[in-house]
Amino acid sequence: MRLIESVAEMQDWAWQQRRHGRAIGFVPTMGYLHEGHVSLMRLARERADQVVASIFVNPMQFGPKEDLAAYPRDLERDKALCEAAGVDVIFHPSVEEIYPAGYQTQITVPAVAAPLCGASRPEHFGGVATVCCKLFNCVQPNFAVFGAKDFQQLMVVTRMVADLNLPVEIVAGPTVREADGLAMSSRNVYLTASERAEAPIIQRTLAEARALVAAGETRRDTVLALVRERLAGASLGRVDYVDLRKIPNLEAADEFPTGRHLLAVAVFFGRARLIDNQVLDFAITD
């Protein structure tokens, strides 16, 4: 496994691979890897000749009051996990390498980035779209894998790639969960023991909503009311949002939704803001 820290070396390596007709699969991460990231690397490994994982805590996607400085890091452990998952190259640039003096270009995906997490993190998805475009130009992958846990991120990147005609396929990897249902996240380390014990209420609630829709519920407001009521029962949790949105562009759901929708929630547990989601397939009625 090779560690590359400069953009020029990363691009040179990528050109060599492409010239030899080798398909590159890419997993962008902010490090502090867990089983969720590893599952994306395995997914890339199945389809690609060469797998690149990037580890870059991107300052541009953190707000001024967010946890950039405190974001957890452990490069040595990350290297071992990448090696075990069959990664060929770790791209680990410095902040100065990605944003040198004079840097100023911004990419925005205004409509997809506006609701859900974008409402409380107005700069976040612009920072995500910008760094992903940059990383794609460094790594030149045939495809890139993103976890479905960060579903809005997946939709923002998918939209950006289509809109800018980037020759990269975006592949979604399923959310990986702890045994009790909590979605894996690097931010779970912020949870106290009692918060950790209560947090699986999020996934249980989403599963209940899915069952409700599968049983024939057709009203948006009934589904949202159920989720809000259940989450209100979390004594240590404070709901940031509960929302139902159309896939892929995340417009507000109609009163009687039809087809694929995203049920998305964000809940604060102490220092941690946990997000999770469930795709709901509403029956098309006449």
Next chain:
Amino acid sequence: MRLIESVAEMQDWAWQQRRHGRAIGFVPTMGYLHEGHVSLMRLARERADQVVASIFVNPMQFGPKEDLAAYPRDLERDKALCEAAGVDVIFHPSVEEIYPAGYQTQITVPAVAAPLCGASRPEHFGGVATVCCKLFNCVQPNFAVFGAKDFQQLMVVTRMVADLNLPVEIVAGPTVREADGLAMSSRNVYLTASERAEAPIIQRTLAEARALVAAGETRRDTVLALVRERLAGASLGRVDYVDLRKIPNLEAADEFPTGRHLLAVAVFFGRARLIDNQVLDFAITD
């Protein structure tokens, strides 16, 4: 010479060329070609195995009160000029092909785009940066050629390419002029005969400023005052701006500039807004 109208076909063609190790040179244009564009195509022809010119009047770079609908077009004449200049492929997509329903991604280069033409055309250079990024991803050129007449555009695109790590070299082609010094522009067709007769005052004034600096003038304000005074003598012209800016990021010039600066002007003559510029090399004194 081949005419390509779809993004997918353009990308397929580009991949074929790159796979065979052929270097692609690219000249993006809005059509209604003149000798200035042709000089850029010849410049590309000298260095590339394959030359692509795009003809696309980009709605995103026109303001709501600008001349999008009236912008001059003549595809048959453009094809003949491209063929004669040795172009291999004309990329001529429709507006719907470049901006399909749901399109929303925007690229901005805020600081370089802010002064000069950006001050009166606030959305213009974002539209230029966005469409150039898209066109580069369609054509996948090794290098792209831009005319120095649109110097701020050249700096915006250069900055965007560096910031987004796009693997494209940006090459500047010198401004091509009519016999009397007027910079060639598709918008010169808007000039009446009397405006056309007076318009070369722009280039004469820029040349006078260059001579002044070459003779040792070191004060920003003296150079700008000369230019403003001379242009005030154009009875049919109305100055939009006269400015001196640092190269490449177009920060305001110091009172006693040193090194390479851009002297840039925009002057309305009737319906036409004409721009021109002169790079000034101020002596480094101690």
